[in-house]
Amino acid sequence: MEPLEIAKKIKERFPDQVIDVEEHRGQVGVIVKKDRIVELLRWLHDDPALHLNHLADLCGVDYLGKKDVRFEVVYNLYSIPLRHGIRIRAQVPEDDCQIESVTSIWMGADWHERECYDLLGITFGGHPDLRRILLPDGWEGHPLRKDYPLDGGGKNWSGYDKVLERSKKLRKYDFYGTYQDPTKKTGIEDARE
Amino acid sequence: MLENKAQLRLVKGDEATHEPYTIAMGPQHPATHGVLKLDLELDGETVLECKPTVGFLHRGVEKLAENLSYAQTLPLTDRLDYIASMANNVAYSIAVEKLLDIEVPLRAKYIRTMVMEMARLTGHLLWLATHALDIGAMTVFLYCFREREILLDMFEEICGARLTTSYTCIGGVRQDVTGHFLESLYDFTEDFPSKIKEYETLIDKNRIWLKRTQDVGIVSAEDAVSLGLTGPTLRGSGVDYDVRKHMPYDAYPYVKFEVPIGSKGDVYDRYRCRMEEMHQSNSIIRQCIEALPTGPIRAADAPDLVMPYGIQKKVAADATFSSGIIKLVKDSERYIEGDVYVAAEVPKGELGFYFVSDGKGVPYRMHIRSPSYIHIGALSFLCKGQMVADVIAIIGSVDVVLGECDR
Amino acid sequence: MELLWILIKIVIVFAVVMLHVMYATYFERKVIGHMQVRMGPMRVGPHGILQPIADGLKLFFKEDIIPAEADKKVFYAAPLICLISALSAVAVLPFFEGFAIANINIGLLYIFAMSSLASYGVVLAGWSANSKYSFLGGLRSSAQVISYEIAMGLSLVGVMMLSGSLNLTDIVHAQMNSPYKIYLIPQIIGFFVFVVAMFAETNRTPFDLPEAESELVAGYCTEYSGMRFALFFMAEYIGMIVMSCLAVTCFLGGWSGPFDVPGIPFFWFLLKAYFFIFLYYWVRATLPRYRYDQLMALGWKVLIPLALFNIVLTGTIKSLFG
Numbered sequence: 001m002e003p004l005e006i007a008k009k010i011k012e013r014f015p016d017q018v019i020d021v022e023e024h025r026g027q028v029g030v031i032v033k034k035d036r037i038v039e040l041l042r043w044l045h046d047d048p049a050l051h052l053n054h055l056a057d058l059c060g061v062d063y064l065g066k067k068d069v070r071f072e073v074v075y076n077l078y079s080i081p082l083r084h085g086i087r088i089r090a091q092v093p094e095d096d097c098q099i100e101s102v103t104s105i106w107m108g109a110d111w112h113e114r115e116c117y118d119l120l121g122i123t124f125g126g127h128p129d130l131r132r133i134l135l136p137d138g139w140e141g142h143p144l145r146k147d148y149p150l151d152g153g154g155k156n157w158s159g160y161d162k163v164l165e166r167s168k169k170l171r172k173y174d175f176y177g178t179y180q181d182p183t184k185k186t187g188i189e190d191a192r193e
Numbered sequence: 194m195l196e197n198k199a200q201l202r203l204v205k206g207d208e209a210t211h212e213p214y215t216i217a218m219g220p221q222h223p224a225t226h227g228v229l230k231l232d233l234e235l236d237g238e239t240v241l242e243c244k245p246t247v248g249f250l251h252r253g254v255e256k257l258a259e260n261l262s263y264a265q266t267l268p269l270t271d272r273l274d275y276i277a278s279m280a281n282n283v284a285y286s287i288a289v290e291k292l293l294d295i296e297v298p299l300r301a302k303y304i305r306t307m308v309m310e311m312a313r314l315t316g317h318l319l320w321l322a323t324h325a326l327d328i329g330a331m332t333v334f335l336y337c338f339r340e341r342e343i344l345l346d347m348f349e350e351i352c353g354a355r356l357t358t359s360y361t362c363i364g365g366v367r368q369d370v371t372g373h374f375l376e377s378l379y380d381f382t383e384d385f386p387s388k389i390k391e392y393e394t395l396i397d398k399n400r401i402w403l404k405r406t407q408d409v410g411i412v413s414a415e416d417a418v419s420l421g422l423t424g425p426t427l428r429g430s431g432v433d434y435d436v437r438k439h440m441p442y443d444a445y446p447y448v449k450f451e452v453p454i455g456s457k458g459d460v461y462d463r464y465r466c467r468m469e470e471m472h473q474s475n476s477i478i479r480q481c482i483e484a485l486p487t488g489p490i491r492a493a494d495a496p497d498l499v500m501p502y503g504i505q506k507k508v509a510a511d512a513t514f515s516s517g518i519i520k521l522v523k524d525s526e527r528y529i530e531g532d533v534y535v536a537a538e539v540p541k542g543e544l545g546f547y548f549v550s551d552g553k554g555v556p557y558r559m560h561i562r563s564p565s566y567i568h569i570g571a572l573s574f575l576c577k578g579q580m581v582a583d584v585i586a587i588i589g590s591v592d593v594v595l596g597e598c599d600r
Numbered sequence: 601m602e603l604l605w606i607l608i609k610i611v612i613v614f615a616v617v618m619l620h621v622m623y624a625t626y627f628e629r630k631v632i633g634h635m636q637v638r639m640g641p642m643r644v645g646p647h648g649i650l651q652p653i654a655d656g657l658k659l660f661f662k663e664d665i666i667p668a669e670a671d672k673k674v675f676y677a678a679p680l681i682c683l684i685s686a687l688s689a690v691a692v693l694p695f696f697e698g699f700a701i702a703n704i705n706i707g708l709l710y711i712f713a714m715s716s717l718a719s720y721g722v723v724l725a726g727w728s729a730n731s732k733y734s735f736l737g738g739l740r741s742s743a744q745v746i747s748y749e750i751a752m753g754l755s756l757v758g759v760m761m762l763s764g765s766l767n768l769t770d771i772v773h774a775q776m777n778s779p780y781k782i783y784l785i786p787q788i789i790g791f792f793v794f795v796v797a798m799f800a801e802t803n804r805t806p807f808d809l810p811e812a813e814s815e816l817v818a819g820y821c822t823e824y825s826g827m828r829f830a831l832f833f834m835a836e837y838i839g840m841i842v843m844s845c846l847a848v849t850c851f852l853g854g855w856s857g858p859f860d861v862p863g864i865p866f867f868w869f870l871l872k873a874y875f876f877i878f879l880y881y882w883v884r885a886t887l888p889r890y891r892y893d894q895l896m897a898l899g900w901k902v903l904i905p906l907a908l909f910n911i912v913l914t915g916t917i918k919s920l921f922g
Binding site: 214215216217220223224238325328329330331332334335336339395396399402404405410580581582583585 | 634635636637638733734736743806808809815816817884885886887888889890891892893894
Binding site: 014022024025027029053054055056057059062066073076078079083085087095106107108109110111112115132134135136143144148150 | 203247248251253255257258260291292294416418419420421422432433434439530531532533534536543547549551557558560562565567569570571572599600
């Protein structure tokens with residue numbers, strides 16, 4: 001089935017959910033509301049004519065300052081037996097940064113959603129184990145948001161500071177007097193500044 | 194397996210007297226293929242719960258890519274699956290070409306298909322080596338490295354690097370292949386099937402190998418699709434899904450090859466799939482060499498980086514596209530708003546790139562769908578109820594690289 | 601005078617055994633290296649001939665790390681138990697006619713006792729280090745050694761029945777007087793069971809589960825370093841040598857050969873023992889590793905019934921024809 005046909009079918013089935021259909025380089029993205037996303041995706045997964053059983057990719061995008069609704073969660077779906085695909089883009093506003101989890105449809109969505117939560121701060125309702133995954137637990141902020149600075153804001157991760165402190169405490173002797181306090185600034189850093 | 198289930202119930206019902214033994218496998222462990230950490234809850238030798246922890250190698254490639262031009266991100270893809278970086282280069286290039294709508298010359302397509310299959314061989318050889326070593330057959334390890342070394346030397350010949358190749362570029366490949374390279378590669382392909390046979394004589398019909406791999410880590414076809422497994426790991430379960438056939442790219446429509454399919458979905462089937470794939474890759478490489486057309490190796494209108502050699506100003510290490518020191522040629526109307534998702538079949542599975550462009554020379558958002566990440570996510574499903582030694586076999590059979598997983 | 605002679609014998613045997621341990625490691629690396637299309641050690645001396653000495657020096661001068669939470673006394677004692685029990689077993693081996701440090705009547709039982717004692721060292725090492733990997737390695741080892749001890753003991757009962765003695769020298773003499781000159785032919789089942797159990801008893805591939813590096817890092821010796829690790833290492837190789845010598849003595853006719861080599865009475869003995877040591881390396885380069893439950897199944901469901909069958913068969917034949 002052609003992707004535009006699939007988009008049409010979605011529109012017929014969920015007329016109040018579909019906001020827009022975008023085509024780019026032959027690939028079709030259907031922009032939908034997040035309210036009935038699980039129902040929509042389950043229908044796409046179960047419907048015998050569509051049978052989109054392979055969740056190729058799930059990720060979030062931050063459209064800070066570009067669009068009215070800040071976040072989008074993007075589902076790239078593919079049907080292995082029928083060989084067609086479609087992209088579903090669910091809008092997630094910043095003030096209600098939450099969307100239902102699709103782990104009940106695809107087991108593999110588990111880690112995708114954890115990554116999305118970790119890096120973009122989008123919460124997935126009903127997710128069995130929503131923790132940070134790529135970043136350590138004590139990390140502040142969500143790096144893939146557009147307002148997160150590339151250099152991390154010049155602050156160390158709290159866990160790293162703890163390790164430094166501990167190493168200072170455990171250091172009992174200094175044989176050659178060459179030890180340098182890593183928390184103090186070295187000449188190299190001064191030069192860079 | 195029945196006995197294990199009985200033990201599982203025993204623990205759940207009587208937790209006060211029977212405490213599971215927790216063991217942290219990794220991040221430094223000989224069999225976790227990098228910095229993967231598995232928190233195992235054991236009852237004797239049976240795994241009750243397996244929780245993978247990743248992220249030790251997270252370098253923020255996606256965030257970096259949002260601040261680099263398309264051509265500058267290419268070397269970062271070498272660092273994803275660093276044991277078959279050619280395949281990542283190709284996957285990244287075809288994604289960007291789709292986004293910018295660039296038509297690649299035919300010769301470049303053939304060369305790319307060739308190097309991608311070479312990368313698949315290097316990846317599968319390393320997989321076989323480590324998988325066999327994990328199960329205890331140490332000789333296979335060195336036999337595989339013997340052939341892998343030849344392939345890496347050939348990579349060095351065409352691009353100067355053995356591991357971090359950065360060979361392809363947007364719109365083609367960086368350098369043309371030489372006659373000597375093609376000859377030595379052809380000689381290699383003539384020899385290689387006998388080498389595969391050599392590995393197989395060591396382990397294929399070995400009773401201990403069969404005992405260790407058959408009926409271990411079974412995953413059904415539905416579960417495999419639901420878990421998002423791809424590549425040989427999925428095909429071992431009997432699902433016919435290969436990006437090279439489903440969404441052909443480069444020269445794959447022009448070459449003949451078969452996609453090996455397993456039936457049961459155990460470790461042995463996944464092993465057989467990869468062994469057969471090596472034969473197929475070998476044949477694809479031969480077909481590419483035989484059918485290699487002449488012509489240009491790069492699209493003329495593709496964006497690329499140009500270092501202004503004339504200027505005396507010292508180029509800082511962090512010079513970027515935006516600072517103006519490195520320029521893009523053909524900074525043209527190709528950059529338009531839109532998004533694409535393009536996948537390629539790398540040795541590990543489906544490596545997909547999702548690009549969102551806002552009409553500038555840098556991607557607005559790049560997401561990497563890395564097969565290793567999904568496969569590690571599936572480990573807790575696969576390892577439940579198995580024994581400690583099986584966990585090692587399963588990690589080997591799903592074939593993960595942590596550089597790709599953590600990005 | 602008697603005592604002095606025994607002391608001299610001890611010194612000679614100890615020196616020879618330790619030399620063999622050193623060069624067994626070199627031999628192993630060379631043999632496996634060539635099987636794996638590489639050279640093995642090549643740097644220290646011509647063809648790396650001095651490599652074992654370099655290794656020994658390195659291990660000797662390495663820092664001895666003891667985990668803070670370890671049970672120190674047991675931690676110190678464990679490698680010594682392993683080494684001493686392995687070395688003690690050498691005492692009863694008859695290397696050639698009339699040469700054994702102690703020619704005792706229960707030689708075979710004594711070797712069993714010593715190899716069982718060595719497993720205490722392994723179990724204690726696993727327990728005392730207070731490390732989870734060590735502990736699992738220790739557990740695996742104790743289960744393995746107990747199961748295979750039985751198979752090994754039963755496999756040698758046939759030899760005892762044929763020779764009518766537990767004295768190793770007498771066993772060799774009995775073989776020389778038997779129609780086939782060696783017990784390998786009438787005791788082929790027993791020999792098979794013994795060889796498999798021998799691999800398991802010394803924790804070598806394909807039964808190297810207690811120290812399976814891809815699963816348990818280094819098993820029971822995970823937390824050991826430097827000289828203490830070297831002691832375990834030596835104990836393992838001495839164990840291999842003892843088991844090879846035992847196989848030669850019980851099944852291959854000990855020091856006897858097709859013809860006498862003048863001046864070197866232990867020629868045939870060493871040749872046969874080297875063959876078994878080579879077999880250890882050969883198997884290590886070829887086979888993958890068993891899983892824990894499969895190992896147990898092999899021991900209890902295949903080897904022990906086979907050994908029992910062998911006893912019945914030997915007994916029947918002996919009572920009918922002998």
